[in-house]
Amino acid sequence: MRTREDQLLQTMATLADSLVDDFDVVDLLQLLVEDSAHLFDAVAAGILLLSPSGHLEVIASTSDRSEFVELMQLRAGQGPCVEAVETGRVVSVEDLSDVADRWPKFAADARESGFASLHAIPMRLRDSIIGSLNLFRDRIGKLNEPDAMAAKTLADIATISILQQRLVEESLLTQGQLQRALDSRVVIEQAKGYVAQRHELDMDAAFQLIRNHARSTQTRLSDIASDITAGRLVL
Structure with missing residues (x-):
């Protein structure tokens, strides 16, 4: 039986393979959310991606439950996942009850769906922010430091995979790839x-x-x- 460390290394290797090979963006990001949920003890995970027009959209999700909450926060224009993209910083909510005043609609939607905490990790490479990897948990508590670093590493590799075309051709090609995704x-x-x-x-x-x-x-x-x-x- 594979250890958690083995699973993490396998995920990193799979993501890294996309740096040197043709890849399906949607399938890559679906792999990322599914493995992240398993590795970091989340009940659900999802990715928001910026479209070429600048709008955030759900591109991958482990379940309709997490997708529903993400769509709700998009409609409300608020929440930790949105803030992670806007600021480029990790936004960790250890207890969703604590953000009822700050993000009332998001907090209500999340609690109704059974989530107790959420950790949003921006997908960024230097000044380029393309979305966020979001981990939903059904219990309160923070994401420990090793897990936070590992999740950020996975998000960084996926980001580089998507943005690598900018190093090969023009950024327009990358925008087209994101739109196709x-x-x-x-x-x-x-x-x-x-x-x-x-x-x-x-x-x-x-x-x-x-x-x-x-x-x-x-x-x-x-x-x-x-x-x-x-x-x-x-x-």
Whole structure:
């Protein structure tokens, strides 16, 4: 059985591979949130990404529960995940009850969804901030220093992976890649709905079915989703 350290190193290696190879941004970030939730004892994790137009959008999430809270805080324009992107600093809320006055809507949405604490880590490289990695917990308490450093390292590697195209070509290419990732997410959500309805599954189970097929056929997740929505593939 792999140790936690082994799992962390494996995740880092997988993220690092994307620095020298073609990669699927959505699948990479989905791997990041799933492994982060497991490694750092979070009940859910999600990533907000800045679109080329400057709007924050949910790009990856371990469950509809975390995605719901993130969408709520986006509508409210407030919350630790938003602040982490705006300031470029880690925003850690050890007890969501403590921020009821500062972020009333966010705190209410989070508590209603069963979360007790949240830790938002900016995805940044020097002056470039592209989003945040957000860890949701169902108990109060801080993220210990080793975990905080490890989570930041994973977020940094993922950020470098996405921004590396700026070192190869122009920043426009990177912006196009980010937009394609956001567009892919829309198609993936549609495909999840088709599969969920066909098999009477919840959205998380439908996504897992799609992802398993993509991996077993060594096909991009976004391509599988496009085939499902276009009727070219029935799972």
